[in-house]
Amino acid sequence: MAVVDITDTDFGAKTDEGVALIDFWATWCGPCKMQSPIIEQVAESRSDVDFYKMDVDENPATAQSIGILAIPTLLVKKNGEVVDRITGYTPADELNKILDQYTD
Template identity: 30%
Template structure:
């Protein structure tokens, strides 16, 4: 069963490319001190376990300032969707699971 992987500034680009697998990548920016993330993380993990056609990666916002700056993350939680290494969508805040599912490609 797929799990959410950890992504860092050092391997961010590699994860986005997924070495040619062609899978979309959903990146979840979070922080352990942020109350909304404590409720939102289980939702993202559920998606990671259910969707084998995408890669779900978590990036701790404090530990990955380059990615936060590069993608203009202004608040957490934030999820960004990438296809072919390019950002194609995103959501800010602890949105309902259905909102994230609408962002993702149809199965």
């Protein structure tokens, strides 16, 4: 499954059903550039999670409203509710373990 770019406008509509992982990032962020290929790798191996990325510089309203204070921050939502928040670089095996908690 591909990682899809989302915006302030479609954040809720895209992430309110099922399990979703949202990567909050910015183009200038070094750790974000390291995290991105990991998320793409995990996304390709899972069909039970929807994967999204949101540029916090281009979409500040959502990041501000849910309290994103550092990037990269990964949110896991299940049926519209934030169930996990991971800040900083996260290896693929750890990310898979976290997602496994929220999928059937």
